[in-house]
Amino acid sequence: MRKSWRSERLSQLGSSIFAEVAEWRKEAAGKGRDIINLGIGSPDKPPTEAVRKALSEAALRTDIYAYPGTHGSTGFRRQAAAWMEHRFGVKLDPDHELVSLMGSQDGLSHLAMSLCNPGDVVIVPNPGYPIYTAALALAGVEPYLLPLKEENHFLPDLDSVPVEVWERAKFILLNYPGNPVSAVVDPAFFERLLAKARQYGVLVVHDAAYSEMAFDGHEPPSILAVPGALDGAVEFHSLSKSFNMAGCRIGFLAGNREAVGALRELKENIDYGVFGAVQEAGVAALQEAMSDSAPPKAGVLYEQRRNSFIEALAAEGWAVEKPKATMFAWAKLPERSDGTTWTSREFARGLLDQTGVVVIPGEAFGSEGEGYVRIALVEDEARLREAARRIGAFLRG
Numbered sequence: 001m002r003k004s005w006r007s008e009r010l011s012q013l014g015s016s017i018f019a020e021v022a023e024w025r026k027e028a029a030g031k032g033r034d035i036i037n038l039g040i041g042s043p044d045k046p047p048t049e050a051v052r053k054a055l056s057e058a059a060l061r062t063d064i065y066a067y068p069g070t071h072g073s074t075g076f077r078r079q080a081a082a083w084m085e086h087r088f089g090v091k092l093d094p095d096h097e098l099v100s101l102m103g104s105q106d107g108l109s110h111l112a113m114s115l116c117n118p119g120d121v122v123i124v125p126n127p128g129y130p131i132y133t134a135a136l137a138l139a140g141v142e143p144y145l146l147p148l149k150e151e152n153h154f155l156p157d158l159d160s161v162p163v164e165v166w167e168r169a170k171f172i173l174l175n176y177p178g179n180p181v182s183a184v185v186d187p188a189f190f191e192r193l194l195a196k197a198r199q200y201g202v203l204v205v206h207d208a209a210y211s212e213m214a215f216d217g218h219e220p221p222s223i224l225a226v227p228g229a230l231d232g233a234v235e236f237h238s239l240s241k242s243f244n245m246a247g248c249r250i251g252f253l254a255g256n257r258e259a260v261g262a263l264r265e266l267k268e269n270i271d272y273g274v275f276g277a278v279q280e281a282g283v284a285a286l287q288e289a290m291s292d293s294a295p296p297k298a299g300v301l302y303e304q305r306r307n308s309f310i311e312a313l314a315a316e317g318w319a320v321e322k323p324k325a326t327m328f329a330w331a332k333l334p335e336r337s338d339g340t341t342w343t344s345r346e347f348a349r350g351l352l353d354q355t356g357v358v359v360i361p362g363e364a365f366g367s368e369g370e371g372y373v374r375i376a377l378v379e380d381e382a383r384l385r386e387a388a389r390r391i392g393a394f395l396r397g
Contacts, residue, residue, distance in 0.1 A: 012137035017345070017364035018130075024352050033356035036387045040360075041179070041327050041376045043244045047285065048295055051243065054284035058277035068273040071264060072100025072252070076279040080237070080252050083286040087211075088222035096257040097230065099264040100274050100282075104209050104238040104251040105131055107263060111205065112139035114266035115259060116170045123161060123172040127365035127372075129179050129207070144169065147368050150332070154183035158196045166196075171203035177210040177220055180365045180374040181330045182323030184214060190223040197232060203259055204233040209251075212242035212289075214325035215303040224255055234259045241327060242298050243285040250274055250282045302327050305377040309384040316392025329375040330362075334395060344373055354397070355390035 021039055029035055046052065058064055071077070077094035084090045092098050101107040108131045112122060118140035124132040126145035136143045144165045148154040156174065174193070176185045190206075197204045206223040214220050223233050234255030240246040253260055267273075274282075288294060310322050310329065320331045333342045344361035351357050360376075362369030377384065 009137055013130075013134040017361055021348065021352070021358060021360060024349055025358055028352050028356055031353075033352075035356045035358065036379060036383055036390070037358045038376045038378065038384075038387060039358040040378075041241065042246055042378060043241060043298075043327070044378050044380075045244045045301070047244045047248075047281070048288060050288050051245065051281050051285045055248070055277055055281035058280035061277075064276045064280075066276075068276045068279065070099075070267045070271060070273045072098075072273060073276060073279045075283050076100055076250075076274075077252075079283045079286045080254070083290060084222070084224070084237075084254060086290045088225045090222055090224040090254075092224075092230075092254055093257070097260055098252055098254045099260050099267070100279065101236075101251045101253060102249040102271070102274055103240055103246075104207065104236040104253075106249070106267075107236055107251070107253045108132065108207065109135045109138070110266055110270075111171075111253075111259075111263055112136050112141050114262040115203065116141045120170045121165060121168040123165065123169050123202075125156065125174055125178075126367060127180055127362060127369035128173075129175060130364065132173055133366075141170075145366065145368075146172075148178075148181055148183070149368065154178060154181040154330075155185065155189065158193065166200040166202060169200065169202045171205050172197055173205040173207065175207040175209075177214055177325030179210065179326055180328055180360075180362070180369065180372075182326045182328055184218055184220060184324045187221045187226060190221065190226050190229075194223070194226055194229060194232060202232075203256065204229075205259075206233065206235045208235050209238040210241060210326040211237065212297045213299040213302055213327060215299060215306060215322075216324065218324060220325065230256055232256060239282055239285055243289075244298070245281065245285065248278045248281060250278050298327075299325070302377055305381055305384055308381040309375075309377060309388055312385045312388035313391065316388055316395070318391065318395060327377050329377065331359075331373050331375055333371055333373065337396065341371075344370055348373055351391065351394050355394050357387045357390050357394075 077098050081092040081094040112135050121142045123144045125148050133143050146156045211220045224235050238251035323329050344363050348359050348361040359373040362372035
Protein backbone atom coordinates (compact mmCIF):
# COMPACT_ATOMS: atom_id res chain seq x y z
CA MET A 1 0.00 0.00 0.00
CA ARG A 2 1.37 3.42 -0.97
CA LYS A 3 2.48 5.57 1.95
CA SER A 4 1.65 9.26 2.22
CA TRP A 5 4.51 11.52 1.17
CA ARG A 6 3.16 14.57 2.93
CA SER A 7 4.04 15.37 6.53
CA GLU A 8 1.17 15.87 8.98
CA ARG A 9 3.06 18.93 10.23
CA LEU A 10 2.08 20.75 7.04
CA SER A 11 -1.53 20.72 8.23
CA GLN A 12 -0.46 22.52 11.41
CA LEU A 13 1.20 25.46 9.70
CA GLY A 14 -1.80 27.72 9.98
CA SER A 15 -4.03 29.43 7.48
CA SER A 16 -3.67 28.77 3.77
CA ILE A 17 -5.46 32.03 3.05
CA PHE A 18 -2.44 33.57 1.33
CA ALA A 19 -2.49 30.80 -1.25
CA GLU A 20 -6.27 31.17 -1.53
CA VAL A 21 -6.00 34.90 -2.12
CA ALA A 22 -3.45 34.26 -4.86
CA GLU A 23 -5.99 32.00 -6.58
CA TRP A 24 -8.73 34.61 -6.14
CA ARG A 25 -6.40 37.14 -7.74
CA LYS A 26 -5.83 34.90 -10.75
CA GLU A 27 -9.58 34.43 -11.15
CA ALA A 28 -10.22 38.18 -10.98
CA ALA A 29 -7.43 38.89 -13.47
CA GLY A 30 -8.91 36.25 -15.77
CA LYS A 31 -12.16 38.23 -15.74
CA GLY A 32 -10.29 41.30 -16.92
CA ARG A 33 -10.08 43.06 -13.56
CA ASP A 34 -7.34 45.65 -13.11
CA ILE A 35 -5.62 44.29 -10.01
CA ILE A 36 -4.45 46.64 -7.26
CA ASN A 37 -2.50 44.29 -5.02
CA LEU A 38 -2.58 45.53 -1.43
CA GLY A 39 -2.14 42.04 -0.05
CA ILE A 40 1.51 41.12 0.45
CA GLY A 41 3.80 43.65 2.17
CA SER A 42 6.51 43.71 -0.49
CA PRO A 43 8.12 47.14 -0.98
CA ASP A 44 7.51 48.64 -4.41
CA LYS A 45 10.65 50.79 -4.32
CA PRO A 46 14.27 49.64 -4.91
CA PRO A 47 17.18 50.09 -2.53
CA THR A 48 19.21 53.29 -2.90
CA GLU A 49 21.81 53.64 -5.62
CA ALA A 50 24.62 53.19 -3.07
CA VAL A 51 23.19 49.85 -1.98
CA ARG A 52 22.66 48.63 -5.53
CA LYS A 53 26.18 49.69 -6.45
CA ALA A 54 27.70 47.84 -3.49
CA LEU A 55 25.73 44.72 -4.42
CA SER A 56 26.72 44.79 -8.09
CA GLU A 57 30.39 45.52 -7.42
CA ALA A 58 30.62 42.72 -4.86
CA ALA A 59 28.88 40.28 -7.19
CA LEU A 60 31.59 40.90 -9.82
CA ARG A 61 34.39 39.91 -7.45
CA THR A 62 35.84 36.48 -8.09
CA ASP A 63 36.40 35.78 -4.40
CA ILE A 64 32.77 36.24 -3.35
CA TYR A 65 31.39 32.86 -4.43
CA ALA A 66 32.72 30.61 -1.68
CA TYR A 67 30.43 29.48 1.14
CA PRO A 68 29.93 32.64 3.21
CA GLY A 69 29.58 30.96 6.61
CA THR A 70 26.54 30.93 8.89
CA HIS A 71 27.88 33.36 11.46
CA GLY A 72 27.86 36.19 8.93
CA SER A 73 30.79 38.18 7.65
CA THR A 74 32.81 40.12 10.19
CA GLY A 75 32.09 43.27 8.23
CA PHE A 76 28.31 42.84 8.32
CA ARG A 77 28.18 41.87 12.00
CA ARG A 78 30.33 44.80 13.02
CA GLN A 79 28.28 47.21 10.92
CA ALA A 80 25.02 45.85 12.31
CA ALA A 81 26.38 46.29 15.84
CA ALA A 82 27.49 49.84 15.00
CA TRP A 83 24.03 50.63 13.65
CA MET A 84 22.36 49.28 16.79
CA GLU A 85 24.50 51.60 18.90
CA HIS A 86 23.91 54.54 16.55
CA ARG A 87 20.15 54.00 16.32
CA PHE A 88 19.26 52.72 19.80
CA GLY A 89 22.30 53.24 22.02
CA VAL A 90 22.67 49.45 22.35
CA LYS A 91 26.23 48.10 22.63
CA LEU A 92 26.71 44.56 21.33
CA ASP A 93 29.57 42.12 20.95
CA PRO A 94 29.36 41.38 17.20
CA ASP A 95 31.12 38.03 17.67
CA HIS A 96 28.77 36.58 20.28
CA GLU A 97 25.62 38.72 20.48
CA LEU A 98 24.70 38.98 16.81
CA VAL A 99 24.16 36.54 13.93
CA SER A 100 23.23 37.30 10.33
CA LEU A 101 20.06 35.81 8.83
CA MET A 102 18.45 35.29 5.44
CA GLY A 103 15.88 37.87 6.44
CA SER A 104 14.24 37.84 9.86
CA GLN A 105 11.78 35.12 8.77
CA ASP A 106 14.75 32.75 8.53
CA GLY A 107 15.42 33.29 12.22
CA LEU A 108 11.77 33.33 13.25
CA SER A 109 11.15 30.01 11.54
CA HIS A 110 14.13 28.30 13.22
CA LEU A 111 14.28 29.93 16.66
CA ALA A 112 11.94 27.51 18.44
CA MET A 113 13.90 24.55 17.09
CA SER A 114 17.08 25.97 18.58
CA LEU A 115 15.66 27.03 21.97
CA CYS A 116 12.89 24.58 22.77
CA ASN A 117 12.19 20.91 23.31
CA PRO A 118 9.04 19.20 22.04
CA GLY A 119 6.21 19.89 24.47
CA ASP A 120 7.54 23.25 25.62
CA VAL A 121 5.23 26.27 25.56
CA VAL A 122 5.82 29.55 23.75
CA ILE A 123 3.64 32.65 24.17
CA VAL A 124 2.76 34.31 20.85
CA PRO A 125 0.41 37.16 19.88
CA ASN A 126 -3.06 36.67 18.40
CA PRO A 127 -3.38 38.17 15.83
CA GLY A 128 0.22 37.68 14.78
CA TYR A 129 2.46 37.11 11.81
CA PRO A 130 1.74 33.53 10.59
CA ILE A 131 5.33 32.25 10.89
CA TYR A 132 5.12 32.72 14.67
CA THR A 133 2.78 29.75 15.12
CA ALA A 134 3.97 27.83 12.07
CA ALA A 135 7.49 27.69 13.49
CA LEU A 136 6.14 26.23 16.73
CA ALA A 137 4.29 23.52 14.84
CA LEU A 138 7.49 22.53 13.06
CA ALA A 139 9.33 22.35 16.37
CA GLY A 140 6.62 20.38 18.18
CA VAL A 141 6.08 23.28 20.57
CA GLU A 142 2.74 24.25 22.10
CA PRO A 143 1.57 27.83 21.45
CA TYR A 144 -0.20 29.93 24.04
CA LEU A 145 -2.12 32.53 22.06
CA LEU A 146 -2.03 35.93 23.77
CA PRO A 147 -4.96 38.11 22.62
CA LEU A 148 -4.27 41.59 21.26
CA LYS A 149 -7.52 43.54 21.44
CA GLU A 150 -8.50 46.92 20.07
CA GLU A 151 -9.85 48.08 23.44
CA ASN A 152 -6.34 47.58 24.86
CA HIS A 153 -4.73 49.38 21.92
CA PHE A 154 -3.52 45.96 20.73
CA LEU A 155 -1.19 45.62 23.71
CA PRO A 156 -1.12 42.32 25.60
CA ASP A 157 -2.48 41.87 29.11
CA LEU A 158 0.55 40.09 30.55
CA ASP A 159 -1.18 39.47 33.86
CA SER A 160 -3.92 37.51 32.09
CA VAL A 161 -1.46 34.74 31.22
CA PRO A 162 -1.92 31.93 33.75
CA VAL A 163 0.99 31.29 36.10
CA GLU A 164 1.24 27.70 34.89
CA VAL A 165 1.77 28.99 31.35
CA TRP A 166 4.55 31.33 32.46
CA GLU A 167 6.15 28.46 34.36
CA ARG A 168 6.14 26.20 31.28
CA ALA A 169 6.99 28.87 28.69
CA LYS A 170 10.43 28.95 27.12
CA PHE A 171 9.99 32.35 25.46
CA ILE A 172 7.42 35.04 24.70
CA LEU A 173 7.38 36.60 21.24
CA LEU A 174 5.99 40.07 20.53
CA ASN A 175 6.24 42.50 17.61
CA TYR A 176 6.18 46.32 17.86
CA PRO A 177 5.60 48.17 15.61
CA GLY A 178 3.25 45.35 14.82
CA ASN A 179 2.19 43.28 11.84
CA PRO A 180 -0.70 42.91 11.17
CA VAL A 181 -1.77 45.40 13.86
CA SER A 182 0.11 48.66 13.54
CA ALA A 183 0.45 49.32 17.26
CA VAL A 184 3.53 50.85 18.89
CA VAL A 185 4.97 50.80 22.42
CA ASP A 186 7.24 52.90 24.61
CA PRO A 187 10.29 51.81 26.65
CA ALA A 188 8.14 51.52 29.77
CA PHE A 189 6.20 48.68 28.17
CA PHE A 190 9.43 46.81 27.47
CA GLU A 191 10.51 47.34 31.08
CA ARG A 192 7.27 45.77 32.34
CA LEU A 193 7.55 42.92 29.86
CA LEU A 194 11.13 42.11 30.86
CA ALA A 195 10.29 42.27 34.56
CA LYS A 196 7.38 39.87 34.12
CA ALA A 197 9.42 37.43 32.00
CA ARG A 198 12.34 37.58 34.45
CA GLN A 199 10.07 36.31 37.25
CA TYR A 200 9.71 33.00 35.43
CA GLY A 201 13.02 32.72 33.56
CA VAL A 202 11.29 33.31 30.21
CA LEU A 203 13.26 34.73 27.28
CA VAL A 204 11.71 37.75 25.55
CA VAL A 205 11.91 37.67 21.74
CA HIS A 206 11.09 40.94 20.04
CA ASP A 207 10.49 41.16 16.29
CA ALA A 208 11.50 44.72 15.33
CA ALA A 209 11.27 44.37 11.55
CA TYR A 210 9.41 47.70 11.26
CA SER A 211 11.55 49.82 13.57
CA GLU A 212 12.29 52.37 10.82
CA MET A 213 8.71 52.72 9.61
CA ALA A 214 6.92 54.78 12.26
CA PHE A 215 4.86 57.95 11.79
CA ASP A 216 4.00 61.25 13.43
CA GLY A 217 7.46 61.69 14.95
CA HIS A 218 7.47 58.39 16.86
CA GLU A 219 10.85 56.61 17.07
CA PRO A 220 10.30 52.95 17.97
CA PRO A 221 12.60 51.83 20.80
CA SER A 222 14.65 48.66 21.00
CA ILE A 223 13.94 46.28 23.86
CA LEU A 224 17.71 45.79 24.11
CA ALA A 225 18.08 49.41 25.23
CA VAL A 226 16.43 48.56 28.56
CA PRO A 227 19.16 48.13 31.21
CA GLY A 228 19.86 44.45 31.75
CA ALA A 229 17.94 43.36 28.65
CA LEU A 230 20.87 41.38 27.25
CA ASP A 231 20.40 38.97 30.16
CA GLY A 232 16.94 37.97 28.95
CA ALA A 233 16.04 39.24 25.50
CA VAL A 234 16.83 38.99 21.80
CA GLU A 235 15.62 41.15 18.95
CA PHE A 236 15.15 40.51 15.24
CA HIS A 237 15.98 43.21 12.70
CA SER A 238 15.39 43.09 8.97
CA LEU A 239 16.64 45.16 6.06
CA SER A 240 13.73 44.00 3.89
CA LYS A 241 11.20 46.74 4.55
CA SER A 242 13.29 49.53 6.07
CA PHE A 243 15.83 49.51 3.23
CA ASN A 244 13.72 48.07 0.38
CA MET A 245 15.88 44.93 0.30
CA ALA A 246 13.13 42.29 0.61
CA GLY A 247 14.46 40.13 -2.23
CA CYS A 248 18.01 40.25 -0.91
CA ARG A 249 17.11 38.25 2.23
CA ILE A 250 19.27 39.88 4.87
CA GLY A 251 18.66 40.57 8.56
CA PHE A 252 20.05 39.66 11.95
CA LEU A 253 19.27 38.52 15.49
CA ALA A 254 20.90 40.43 18.34
CA GLY A 255 20.92 40.13 22.10
CA ASN A 256 21.42 37.39 24.69
CA ARG A 257 24.49 35.44 23.66
CA GLU A 258 23.17 32.03 24.73
CA ALA A 259 20.04 32.37 22.59
CA VAL A 260 21.93 33.93 19.67
CA GLY A 261 24.49 31.14 19.90
CA ALA A 262 21.81 28.46 19.90
CA LEU A 263 20.28 29.81 16.68
CA ARG A 264 23.70 30.08 15.09
CA GLU A 265 24.51 26.49 16.10
CA LEU A 266 21.31 25.21 14.49
CA LYS A 267 21.91 27.18 11.32
CA GLU A 268 25.46 25.85 11.07
CA ASN A 269 23.83 22.49 10.43
CA ILE A 270 21.24 23.57 7.87
CA ASP A 271 22.65 26.40 5.75
CA TYR A 272 25.84 28.22 4.78
CA GLY A 273 24.83 31.80 5.41
CA VAL A 274 23.89 34.85 3.36
CA PHE A 275 25.55 35.43 -0.02
CA GLY A 276 28.57 37.66 0.54
CA ALA A 277 27.49 40.26 -2.02
CA VAL A 278 24.19 40.67 -0.21
CA GLN A 279 26.04 41.18 3.08
CA GLU A 280 28.14 43.87 1.38
CA ALA A 281 24.92 45.56 0.26
CA GLY A 282 23.63 45.33 3.83
CA VAL A 283 26.79 47.02 5.10
CA ALA A 284 26.26 49.82 2.57
CA ALA A 285 22.63 50.28 3.63
CA LEU A 286 23.48 50.53 7.33
CA GLN A 287 26.44 52.84 6.68
CA GLU A 288 24.27 55.12 4.58
CA ALA A 289 21.61 55.22 7.31
CA MET A 290 24.28 56.36 9.79
CA SER A 291 25.78 59.02 7.54
CA ASP A 292 25.21 62.77 7.67
CA SER A 293 23.61 62.51 4.21
CA ALA A 294 21.28 59.64 5.12
CA PRO A 295 18.19 59.39 2.89
CA PRO A 296 14.76 59.78 4.52
CA LYS A 297 13.61 56.74 6.46
CA ALA A 298 11.11 54.44 4.80
CA GLY A 299 8.50 55.71 7.24
CA VAL A 300 8.37 59.08 5.49
CA LEU A 301 7.02 57.52 2.29
CA TYR A 302 4.52 55.28 4.06
CA GLU A 303 3.26 58.09 6.27
CA GLN A 304 2.39 60.07 3.15
CA ARG A 305 0.65 57.05 1.68
CA ARG A 306 -1.17 56.39 4.94
CA ASN A 307 -2.53 59.93 5.05
CA SER A 308 -3.66 59.87 1.43
CA PHE A 309 -5.30 56.45 1.63
CA ILE A 310 -7.05 56.82 5.00
CA GLU A 311 -8.40 60.23 4.00
CA ALA A 312 -9.65 58.81 0.70
CA LEU A 313 -11.34 55.92 2.50
CA ALA A 314 -13.02 58.34 4.91
CA ALA A 315 -14.36 60.31 1.94
CA GLU A 316 -15.89 57.06 0.68
CA GLY A 317 -17.62 56.48 4.03
CA TRP A 318 -15.25 54.02 5.71
CA ALA A 319 -13.53 55.47 8.78
CA VAL A 320 -10.34 53.48 9.46
CA GLU A 321 -8.01 54.34 12.32
CA LYS A 322 -4.71 55.72 11.08
CA PRO A 323 -1.89 53.23 11.62
CA LYS A 324 0.92 54.52 13.82
CA ALA A 325 3.65 52.64 11.95
CA THR A 326 4.52 49.94 9.37
CA MET A 327 3.33 49.59 5.79
CA PHE A 328 -0.09 48.21 6.78
CA ALA A 329 -3.52 49.46 7.78
CA TRP A 330 -5.40 47.13 10.12
CA ALA A 331 -8.96 47.98 9.18
CA LYS A 332 -12.03 47.06 11.20
CA LEU A 333 -14.75 45.96 8.80
CA PRO A 334 -17.79 48.18 8.37
CA GLU A 335 -21.32 46.87 8.42
CA ARG A 336 -22.88 45.75 5.17
CA SER A 337 -25.31 48.11 3.54
CA ASP A 338 -28.17 45.93 4.89
CA GLY A 339 -26.88 46.20 8.47
CA THR A 340 -25.41 42.68 8.71
CA THR A 341 -21.75 41.96 9.34
CA TRP A 342 -19.09 40.57 7.03
CA THR A 343 -16.62 37.87 7.79
CA SER A 344 -13.12 38.95 6.82
CA ARG A 345 -12.96 36.22 4.16
CA GLU A 346 -16.29 37.26 2.63
CA PHE A 347 -15.20 40.88 2.47
CA ALA A 348 -11.80 40.17 0.92
CA ARG A 349 -13.18 37.69 -1.62
CA GLY A 350 -16.04 39.94 -2.66
CA LEU A 351 -13.87 43.04 -2.87
CA LEU A 352 -11.32 41.32 -5.09
CA ASP A 353 -13.91 39.66 -7.31
CA GLN A 354 -15.88 42.85 -7.89
CA THR A 355 -13.17 45.54 -7.86
CA GLY A 356 -9.74 43.91 -8.32
CA VAL A 357 -8.47 45.29 -4.99
CA VAL A 358 -6.52 42.70 -2.97
CA VAL A 359 -6.56 42.76 0.85
CA ILE A 360 -5.83 39.97 3.34
CA PRO A 361 -8.61 38.64 5.62
CA GLY A 362 -7.81 39.16 9.27
CA GLU A 363 -8.51 35.51 10.04
CA ALA A 364 -5.18 34.67 8.35
CA PHE A 365 -3.44 36.08 11.42
CA GLY A 366 -5.40 34.25 14.10
CA SER A 367 -8.85 34.11 15.64
CA GLU A 368 -8.55 37.64 17.05
CA GLY A 369 -8.08 38.89 13.49
CA GLU A 370 -11.62 38.07 12.47
CA GLY A 371 -13.57 41.24 11.77
CA TYR A 372 -10.57 43.02 10.25
CA VAL A 373 -8.59 43.08 7.02
CA ARG A 374 -4.95 43.98 6.51
CA ILE A 375 -4.23 46.46 3.74
CA ALA A 376 -0.65 46.91 2.51
CA LEU A 377 0.28 50.42 1.37
CA VAL A 378 2.54 49.13 -1.40
CA GLU A 379 1.23 51.22 -4.31
CA ASP A 380 1.75 54.89 -5.07
CA GLU A 381 -0.71 57.48 -3.79
CA ALA A 382 -2.69 57.67 -7.04
CA ARG A 383 -3.30 53.92 -7.04
CA LEU A 384 -4.16 53.95 -3.35
CA ARG A 385 -6.75 56.66 -3.95
CA GLU A 386 -8.14 54.60 -6.82
CA ALA A 387 -8.30 51.58 -4.52
CA ALA A 388 -10.21 53.66 -1.98
CA ARG A 389 -12.66 54.77 -4.68
CA ARG A 390 -13.28 51.16 -5.70
CA ILE A 391 -13.70 50.08 -2.07
CA GLY A 392 -16.26 52.85 -1.57
CA ALA A 393 -18.25 51.71 -4.61
CA PHE A 394 -18.13 48.12 -3.32
CA LEU A 395 -19.44 49.16 0.10
CA ARG A 396 -22.25 51.19 -1.37
CA GLY A 397 -23.13 48.37 -3.75
